[in-house]
Amino acid sequence: MRIEITDLSVEVAGRRLVHDITLRAGSGRMVGLVGPNGSGKSTLLRCVYRALRPAAGTVRLDGADLHAMDAREGARLLAALPQESGTEFDFTVAEVVAMGRLPHQRGAGRASAGDTARCAEALARVGADHLARRGFLGLSGGEKQRVLIARALAQDPQVLVLDEPTNHLDIAQQLEVLALVRAGGTSRPESGRRLTVLTALHDLNLAARHCDELYVLDGGRIVAAGPPHDVLTPGLLAGVFGVRAHRVRHPESGAVQLLFDRLATPAPSPAADS
Ligand SMILES: Nc1ncnc2c1ncn2[C@@H]1O[C@H](COP(=O)(O)OP(=O)(O)OP(=O)(O)O)[C@@H](O)[C@H]1O
Numbered sequence: 001m002r003i004e005i006t007d008l009s010v011e012v013a014g015r016r017l018v019h020d021i022t023l024r025a026g027s028g029r030m031v032g033l034v035g036p037n038g039s040g041k042s043t044l045l046r047c048v049y050r051a052l053r054p055a056a057g058t059v060r061l062d063g064a065d066l067h068a069m070d071a072r073e074g075a076r077l078l079a080a081l082p083q084e085s086g087t088e089f090d091f092t093v094a095e096v097v098a099m100g101r102l103p104h105q106r107g108a109g110r111a112s113a114g115d116t117a118r119c120a121e122a123l124a125r126v127g128a129d130h131l132a133r134r135g136f137l138g139l140s141g142g143e144k145q146r147v148l149i150a151r152a153l154a155q156d157p158q159v160l161v162l163d164e165p166t167n168h169l170d171i172a173q174q175l176e177v178l179a180l181v182r183a184g185g186t187s188r189p190e191s192g193r194r195l196t197v198l199t200a201l202h203d204l205n206l207a208a209r210h211c212d213e214l215y216v217l218d219g220g221r222i223v224a225a226g227p228p229h230d231v232l233t234p235g236l237l238a239g240v241f242g243v244r245a246h247r248v249r250h251p252e253s254g255a256v257q258l259l260f261d262r263l264a265t266p267a268p269s270p271a272a273d274s
Contacts, residue, residue: 001062001077001158001196002027003048008057010040010047016055017043018220025213027062028194030182032207032228035217036241041200042083042163044217048198049080049161061159075103079157081148083164083200093139093147094132097123100154122154123147125180127173141168149177162199166206174203178210208232209255216240229256238263 003025010018018040025031033041046052048059050067059066061077069077079100100122101115123129126146131139136147145168152160160181166174181197201207207214208228216224216231218240224231237245237258246259 003031003159003196003198004058004060004063005048006058006060008044008047008059009055010043010052011055012043012052016220018047021057021222023198023215023222023225025196025198027196029212030197030199030210032211032214033198033200033217034202034204034207034214039217040220041217043220045080045161045163045198045200046082049078049082050074051082072103075155075157077157078159078161079152079155080161081152081163081165083167090135090137092132093123093128093134093136094119096136096147097132097151097154100151100156103155118156119150119154122150125153126150126177142170142173145169146173146177149181158196160195160197160199162197164200164202166201166203174206178206182210204232204237205257208257209250209253232256232258 003023005021005023008018008021009016021044023031033044035041043052047054048066050071053067066074066078097119098111098115101111101118105111105115120129120132123132126149128143128146128150131143131147136144139147145165149165152162162181165177165181169177181195181199199211201211211228213226214224214228214231215222216236223240224236232245232247234245234247237243237260242263244261244263246261248257248259249255250257
C-alpha cells in the first residue's frame with residue numbers, strides 16, 4: 001500500500017511546526033525520516049498516524065484520504081509505534097499485544113483463536129514470547145519496545161509508522177527489529193505482501209543500511225530526499241547536523257556508512273586576541 005503525503009502542514013497550539021511536506025512511500029518500501037532534534041519528525045509522524053489533524057494538505061493510502069476514514073478502518077490499514085507509547089495500567093504483555101487485534105474484532109474483547117494465534121506469532125517474531133505473562137510496567141525499556149512493536153505487528157497493518165523504533169534497544173536488537181520490519185514484519189511470506197514503513201531514525205547508519213529512501217527534515221521542512229547514498233553527503237551533514245562526516249562503504253552490503261567528527265571550529269582571528 002502506498003503512502004502519499006501532499007503539501008502537508010501541521011500546527012500545534014496555533015504554531016506551524018511542519019511546513020508543506022510532500023513525501024511518497026511506494027508499496028513495500030521502507031522510507032526513513034531523519035533530521036536533528038526538534039526538526040519536526042515526531043510532529044509529522046503524529047499527523048500521519050492521526051494523533052494530529054493536518055492544518056493543510058493530505059495523507060493518502062492508495063489514494064484514500066486517511067483523515068477522512070473512520071478510526072477502525074484506519075487502524076486496520078495503519079499501525080503506529082509512537083515515541084513515548086505504552087500503557088499506564090499494568091496489563092500483561094499478552095493483553096497489551098492483544099490490543100493490536102481490536103480493529104479486527106466486532107465489539108470489544110471478542111478475541112478469536114485466530115487473533116490469539118496472531119498475537120503469539122507477533123511476540124515470537126520480536127523474540128518476546130517468553131514475556132507473555134509478565135506485567136508490562138515491570139519490563140525493561142528494550143523489552144517494552146519489543147512488546148509494542150509486537151502489538152503493532154499483531155494489528156496486521158499494511159502501513160507501519162515508527163517513531164524511533166530502536167530507542168532502548170541494544171545493538172543486536174536494533175539490527176534485528178529493523179531487519180524484521182524491513183522484511184515485512186509478521187506479514188506471512190505466503191501472502192506476498194510487504195509492509196510499507198515510514199520511520200523516524202536518529203542513527204544515520206541504521207537509516208542508510210535499512211531504508212530505501214530518506215527524507216531529511218530541518219526546521220519543519222524537507223531539505224533533501226532520495227536514496228541514502230545520494231542524500232547523506234558530507235555537505236548536507238555539515239549543513240543540517242553540524243558534523244563533519246566521512247563516507248565509507250560497508251564491506252559486505254556496500255551500503256554507505258558514516259564516520260563522524262565535530263566540525264572544525266574556525267581558529268580565533270588575531271583581532272579576537274587583542
Ligand atoms: N505540543 C507542542 N507544543 C509546542 N511546541 C511543540 C509541541 N510539540 C513539538 N513542539 C516543537 O516542535 C518542534 C518539532 O518537534 P518534534 O518533536 O516534532 O521534533 P523531532 O524532530 O521529532 O525531535 P527529536 O529528534 O528531538 O525527537 C520542536 O521545536 C518542539 O519543541
